[in-house]
Amino acid sequence: MGMPLVEVRDVWKVYELGGARVLALRGVNLDVGEREFLAVVGPSGSGKSTLLHLIGGLDRPTRGSIRVGGVEVSSLRSDEELSRYRREYVGFVFQFFHLIPRLTALENVELPLVARGVDPRERRRRAMEALRIVGLEHRARHRPAELSGGEQQRVAIARAVVAEPRLLLADEPTGNLDSANARLIMGLFRRLIDELGVTVIMATHNLELLGYCDRAVRLVDGAVAGVYGRGELAKLAGG
Amino acid sequence: MRAADCAWYALRGLSERRGRAAGAAAGVAIAVVALSLALGLGAAFQRTFAEYLGRTLAANAVIVTNYAPGLTDGDLAILGSLPGVRACFGVSTAQALVATPGGHRTVTLIAVDAAHLPDLLGLSDLSGFVEEGSPLPRGLGAVVGSSVWQDQATGSKLYDVGNALAVSVDGRSLTLVVVGLARPFGFRTWISVDDSIFVDPEAFFTYVRGRRVYQAAVMVLEDPSRSREVVEAARALAPPRSSVFSPIAMVSQLGLFVSSLNAFLAFISVLSVGITALWIFDSTAISVVQRVREIGVLKAVGFTSRDVLLIFLAEAALISLIGGCAGLLLSLLAARLVHIPLFTIRIAPAITPQTLAASLAAPLLANVAAAAAPARAAARLDPVKALRYE
Numbered sequence: 001m002g003m004p005l006v007e008v009r010d011v012w013k014v015y016e017l018g019g020a021r022v023l024a025l026r027g028v029n030l031d032v033g034e035r036e037f038l039a040v041v042g043p044s045g046s047g048k049s050t051l052l053h054l055i056g057g058l059d060r061p062t063r064g065s066i067r068v069g070g071v072e073v074s075s076l077r078s079d080e081e082l083s084r085y086r087r088e089y090v091g092f093v094f095q096f097f098h099l100i101p102r103l104t105a106l107e108n109v110e111l112p113l114v115a116r117g118v119d120p121r122e123r124r125r126r127a128m129e130a131l132r133i134v135g136l137e138h139r140a141r142h143r144p145a146e147l148s149g150g151e152q153q154r155v156a157i158a159r160a161v162v163a164e165p166r167l168l169l170a171d172e173p174t175g176n177l178d179s180a181n182a183r184l185i186m187g188l189f190r191r192l193i194d195e196l197g198v199t200v201i202m203a204t205h206n207l208e209l210l211g212y213c214d215r216a217v218r219l220v221d222g223a224v225a226g227v228y229g230r231g232e233l234a235k236l237a238g239g
Numbered sequence: 240m241r242a243a244d245c246a247w248y249a250l251r252g253l254s255e256r257r258g259r260a261a262g263a264a265a266g267v268a269i270a271v272v273a274l275s276l277a278l279g280l281g282a283a284f285q286r287t288f289a290e291y292l293g294r295t296l297a298a299n300a301v302i303v304t305n306y307a308p309g310l311t312d313g314d315l316a317i318l319g320s321l322p323g324v325r326a327c328f329g330v331s332t333a334q335a336l337v338a339t340p341g342g343h344r345t346v347t348l349i350a351v352d353a354a355h356l357p358d359l360l361g362l363s364d365l366s367g368f369v370e371e372g373s374p375l376p377r378g379l380g381a382v383v384g385s386s387v388w389q390d391q392a393t394g395s396k397l398y399d400v401g402n403a404l405a406v407s408v409d410g411r412s413l414t415l416v417v418v419g420l421a422r423p424f425g426f427r428t429w430i431s432v433d434d435s436i437f438v439d440p441e442a443f444f445t446y447v448r449g450r451r452v453y454q455a456a457v458m459v460l461e462d463p464s465r466s467r468e469v470v471e472a473a474r475a476l477a478p479p480r481s482s483v484f485s486p487i488a489m490v491s492q493l494g495l496f497v498s499s500l501n502a503f504l505a506f507i508s509v510l511s512v513g514i515t516a517l518w519i520f521d522s523t524a525i526s527v528v529q530r531v532r533e534i535g536v537l538k539a540v541g542f543t544s545r546d547v548l549l550i551f552l553a554e555a556a557l558i559s560l561i562g563g564c565a566g567l568l569l570s571l572l573a574a575r576l577v578h579i580p581l582f583t584i585r586i587a588p589a590i591t592p593q594t595l596a597a598s599l600a601a602p603l604l605a606n607v608a609a610a611a612a613p614a615r616a617a618a619r620l621d622p623v624k625a626l627r628y629e
Contacts, residue, residue, distance in 0.1 A: 058622045058626075098533075
């Protein structure tokens, strides 16, 4: 791995939950290289989603440093700074797709470009291109309710990459899909890495998908319990 | 985010809550109609009424009435000598009966010096006073009001210039000669000109009253602003059982009444605007709760809190504009149909561009202000919590 795109250094995250302090992350250290496909695995509540939210600038660490592409994300304070970072560096893919039901697939994909103030004609062109990449340009005028789960997730991926981010954060992207669609989505991530040069960090429960990844990090109780290279992924998948 | 995109997204947001948005827009339309009609009616009322009163009441006069025993020439001389009074003249009146095709009708005989007739009628000269003949009563020659010489139902002439006109006053008969036919005039001070017959005072005192007494004295003022002072002096000096009143004071009293009515109409309108604003607040608050996850998604893809705030404010503004435009069209239609009859005039709402602008701006501002609190709550949502919201 050359120069890392993502550098996580001694990151802690503490939540106040009903008056009790919950340690979501405990001193996590992690580097993710350019064009890498990293899986973050671990049981529920191990801190996978929290780590993705911190890297994506949706939340701020209690302690520690996160750098993405030279930007010190953990020091971004204002809503304006964090929003700009999310617009320019990150694309999100969620387990439940989170498409806006009243908008068509094309309009959903356009949203990050709307946030950037891109001209409508240019925005439409780029959104159609993103839909073409995920193989859904023929479904551009359909609303989410008219699409299958796999198609909805592909629209969500098109939305995540339309603004050409350097980093794609996928939180259980196949958690709501059957195995055939899960494999389709994994293949799509690999293509995005190869064709668009994005870096993908995916939180998942599904160890069967690790074969598509370059590396995996296992979190247990908010701490890194192991890092597995390509050769060790099969061992991790096997338990 | 560009303003056009904000409007586009807000419009799509409204399309999802079509029912509530349409209800709120209808509420805004009603508020705009109420507000524009209230403002328009208030303005029309103020203007038309002031014009009417100015025309029918002598603004530069103070009037002393004394029906029994009446005012004498001595009383007129005293009243005419008060400071601020330019002239003072007496008006004598008597109820009389005249023959009509259907029987008899009551008219008022009015005797006033020809030199003061323009002052009594509020005219600079008498050239436009009559339709035909002379405006000045002389000897037994009389100028008759329009509803006396003309049949009100058919418009045909009952009397012409040169005709004899038999009147009966207190059982005594008197034959006058018609010398002038007055144009339709309406009211002037306490006199219904159309139902009157103007006669020469000398003939009146000789054949009707038998002595020189006046039922009213009209004091013409040098400066209408001194009317209060003149009224007080006249009250002190007028004989017992006299009434003193100033038309200009009546105008200002009526103006006060009209202003109060206007304020009441405005209050009702403000109430309707307030109810609409509450509706918008409720509708926006419900919408925010229903769209928490969407707000999380918007923030995740790069919308700022300010963008989210503006989207919800734009939704409120769009409802106001849609309802407001519908309300303005209805107001213009209503202004053509609504007329309030008052005395001899009809008052229609005066819908001016200023009225329209105020009627549109008030609910727009109120609704955007009402949406501000839920919109701010939406903008402040933590994106992580919003994305996890069930």
